[in-house]
Amino acid sequence: MEAATESHTEILRDHVPDGEQLQEYYTGSNNKGTTRTIAVTDRRLLKINQDEDTNQEEIDIRSTLLTGPSVTGTRYHREEESRAPMQIFGSILAVLGGIMTFFGVLGMGNGDGSAGVLAVGGLLLLSAGIYIIYEADGRTSGDVEITVERSGVENVTVELPQGQVDVPQAVSRVVASRHSE
Numbered sequence: 001m002e003a004a005t006e007s008h009t010e011i012l013r014d015h016v017p018d019g020e021q022l023q024e025y026y027t028g029s030n031n032k033g034t035t036r037t038i039a040v041t042d043r044r045l046l047k048i049n050q051d052e053d054t055n056q057e058e059i060d061i062r063s064t065l066l067t068g069p070s071v072t073g074t075r076y077h078r079e080e081e082s083r084a085p086m087q088i089f090g091s092i093l094a095v096l097g098g099i100m101t102f103f104g105v106l107g108m109g110n111g112d113g114s115a116g117v118l119a120v121g122g123l124l125l126l127s128a129g130i131y132i133i134y135e136a137d138g139r140t141s142g143d144v145e146i147t148v149e150r151s152g153v154e155n156v157t158v159e160l161p162q163g164q165v166d167v168p169q170a171v172s173r174v175v176a177s178r179h180s181e
Helices: 006-013 084-110 113-138 166-179
Strands: 022-029 034-041 044-052 057-065 071-078 144-150 156-160
Touching: 022 166, 034 166, 044 156, 071 166, 084 113, 144 166, 156 166
Parallel strands: none
Antiparallel strands: 022 034, 034 044, 044 057, 071 144, 144 156
């Protein structure tokens, strides 16, 4: 977890008492001025929405105990987006570019200027294909969802944007550690 910035600390300071340890957090803002902070402590899951309007500030806080007897477990879900179409497209471009480069280089000795254009065009396609494959492999896909399952009361679900897996992992660790004691 990266160190909490001053703005994160300010939002959390009033809601995490001494003796309670912050495990992980996520903070994000939308274009309407709403800041959403999801924090996991060694006892609770906090959902804090902070709306900053020109005239007023509104804060909505939801706290869920992760260590109580009603907590029965967690459920983690991440939607995966298929990377295969981009990888196939990149592969086709790279192969086509390789073939064009090969025949362009072979034809350069004939004094024909079009062979050089073919070689350069092939190199561009080859580079584009490799870049697309690289980007498809490096992408983190899918929104993340963690549900705290509880008996006798409603389950609590938190949705996080694409690739934000640290908070759900922290929730799972806290719930699991409390049930192993």
